[in-house]
Amino acid sequence: MQTKVENNKAWFLVLPVFIIVAFSAIIPLMTVVNYSVQDIFDQNTSYFVGAEWFKQVMLDSRLHDALIRQFLFSFTILLIEIPLGIGVALMMPTKGKSASLCLILVAIPLLIPWNVVGTIWQIFGREDIGLFGAFMGAIGVDYNYASDPVDAWSTVVLMDVWHWTPLVALLCYSGLRAIPEVYYQAARIDQASRWAVFRYIQLPKLTNVLIIGVLLRFMDSFMIYTEPFVLTGGGPGSSTTFLSQALVQQAIGQFDLGPAAAFSLVYFLIILLVCWVFYTTIMNMQKDK
Amino acid sequence: MTQSSTTHTNKSSAAKTYGTAETVQAPVYSRAERKARNATRRSRLGMVIYLVLLLLPIYWLINMSFKTNTEILSGLSFFPEHFTLDNYAKIFGDPTWYMGYINSTLYVVMNMVISLLVALPAAYAFSRYRFVGDKHMFFWLLSNRMAPPAVFLLPFFQLYSSVGLFDTHIAVALAHCLFNVPLAVWILEGFMSGVPREIDETAYIDGYTFPKFFVRIFIPLIRSGIGVTAFFCFMFSWVELLLARTLTSVEAKPIAAIMTRTVSASGMDWGLLAAAGVLTIIPGMLVIYFVRNHVAKGFALGRV
Structure with a gap:
């Protein structure tokens, strides 16, 4: 590790980034803070209500449910996507034309606009016009994502796994490519088993990319909005209403600016907290090594 | 065998x-x-x-886009029986449809250019220098990547309306900078840290000024990193809908928002929806084709 030079003039290089991100982050965030402590009737009438909205949000059972659902969803998809992604990365060919073909094909779901992902699964899962729905019907499963909460839930999970496992796979694939061939040769001389190679050579080298993968997937699944919105609209009932959706319903649907703003802040703080915990534990783990 | x-x-x-x-x-x-x-x-x-x-x-979507609505609703088949290009013709014949693609492409490209321009010097600063508050700044930047767009929906709408940018491409491009600039800084920083510092020092001794060194020597060195960053910026800006839809109404409406039009009183126009969906996949495939050789390296974010 090279030591960095101390130089405060470097701030001038960071300044453009600071300005542009501040414009689209700090100003809106301050607006949200401003709303969260006021009761707004129209543009000119508003009262200061202090922490009232925060109290209301903290005690709102709908939001508790959405939060629990959100955590459950995020952990489910992490549990599926990370091992599956590693598996796919291990299976991907390493050389030649087939390698770049695989890369392109695997990456396709990542480049589809999120609402189109929702649309694809909306079509694919329908019993009358979709292959998946028809298949489930054919093997005798009573499947209907629009009316059964369990089906809706599993379809959203399946969709997310379909959509985002490629990201984990590609991250791991690039991590695997960075392992020098010598390591494998040494393992071959020691007659290491396939599992031993994975456990003691590949997995340690994948730690870094897996950290990024877990962090990205956690953050993004925590803000999931468009795909379930298109697929199930948060229903049936509110079984697939995650945090973002609950927030948008409140802010745009009911136009409760104050409570929605308080909710936004709480939501943002939860993400920030979880990510900070992730980030520091990981950094400490790396330092210990 | x-x-x-x-x-x-x-x-x-x-x-x-x-x-x-x-x-x-x-x-x-x-x-x-x-x-x-x-x-x-x-x-x-x-x-x-x-x-x-x-x-x-995806195949199912493509398959459907070549069918007529009556065929779609009459039963399942792996190949369109009455192959038709009507759905595509409808999109390419109607400016309110195809302008959506142009709008989307415009703001995505704008966002890519802005993100790269501001992120390059900043990433250099983070990778080479220590300065007051650098670690906090980095985490703050990343925290914006974590911010749920839903949180910023309403304030964004009001902010851009009040500065008169509502329904312009630049508004969406700037809004997408919220998550793309931090990401670009993050990826580029990784790539830049992989370039030995001796190169900088030698260049300065040779009498290069900073801008000259940066453009002539440093940028060519991290070419693939820039390509990969551009790819990621493209990707996240292209797939985002919530902000893009909120910040536009007519002039800069993205294709993803226009697609909701296929729901009408007479039911869903499935074929048209499928065709529009297929067309949104194509630009992404083109981009990934261009960066396919660097993408493995890039997904490591230069940090392995």
């Missing part, structure tokens, strides 16, 4: 003849080799299965 089995025996016999020369090591080597070959075959099979499952939903 026969051909593959003959090559199989050929190879193992070759291993055997090789084995007679070195009596002890050879059988072990060939067993390991056979195992490895089996493993490759198994993983190839697994990969094919995964790819089929992955591409099936």
Whole structure:
């Protein structure tokens, strides 16, 4: 590790980034803070209500449910996507034309606009016009994502796994490519088993990319909005209403600016907290090594 | 089948003849080799299965886009019976449809350019210098990547309306900077840290000024990093809908928002929806085709 030079003039290089991100982050965030402590009737009438909205949000059972659902969803998809992604990365060919073909094909779901992902699964899962729905019907499963909460839930999970496992796979694939061939040769001389190679050579080298993968997937699944919105609209009932959706319903649907703003802040703080915990534990783990 | 089995025996016999020369090591080597070959075959099979499952939903969409609505609703089939291009013709013949694609492309490109321009110097600063508050700044930047767009929906709408940018491409491009600039800084910083500092120092000794060094020497060195960053910026800006939809109404409306039009009183126009969906996938495929050689490196975010 090279030591960095101390130089405060470097701030001038960071300044453009600071300005542009501040414009689209700090100003809106301050607006949200401003709303969260006021009761707004129209543009000119508003009262200061202090922490009232925060109290209301903290005690709102709908939001508790959405939060629990959100955590459950995020952990489910992490549990599926990370091992599956590693598996796919291990299976991907390493050389030649087939390698770049695989890369392109695997990456396709990542480049589809999120609402189109929702649309694809909306079509694919329908019993009358979709292959998946028809298949489930054919093997005798009573499947209907629009009316059964369990089906809706599993379809959203399946969709997310379909959509985002490629990201984990590609991250791991690039991590695997960075392992020098010598390591494998040494393992071959020691007659290491396939599992031993994975456990003691590949997995340690994948730690870094897996950290990024877990962090990205956690953050993004925590803000999931468009795909379930298109697929199930948060229903049936509110079984697939995650945090973002609950927030948008409140802010745009009911136009409760104050409570929605308080909710936004709480939501943002939860993400920030979880990510900070992730980030520091990981950094400490790396330092210990 | 026969051909593959003959090559199989050929190879193992070759291993055997090789084995007679070195009596002890050879059988072990060939067993390991056979195992490895089996493993490759198994993983190839697994990969094919995964790819089929992955591409099936997309194939279904493409398949549907070439069907008429009556055919879609009358039953399932893997190939369109009455192949039709009507759905595509409808999109390319109607400016309110195809302008959506142009709008989307415009703001995505704008966002890509802005993100790269501001992120390049900042990433250089983070990778080379220590300065007051650098770690906090970095975490703050990343925290914006974590901010749920839903939180910023309403304030964004009011902010851009009040500065008169509502319903322009630049508004969406700037809004997308919220998550793309931090990401760009993050990826570029990784790539830049991989370039030895001695290069900078040598250049300064040779009398290069900072801007000259940066443009002439440094940027060419991290070319692939820039390509990958551009790819990621494109990707996240192209797929985002919530902000893009909120910040536009007519002039800069993205294609993703226009697609909701297919729901009408007479029911869904599935064929048209499918065709529009297929067309949104194409730009992404083009971009990934261009960066395919760097993308493996880039997904490591230069940090492995």
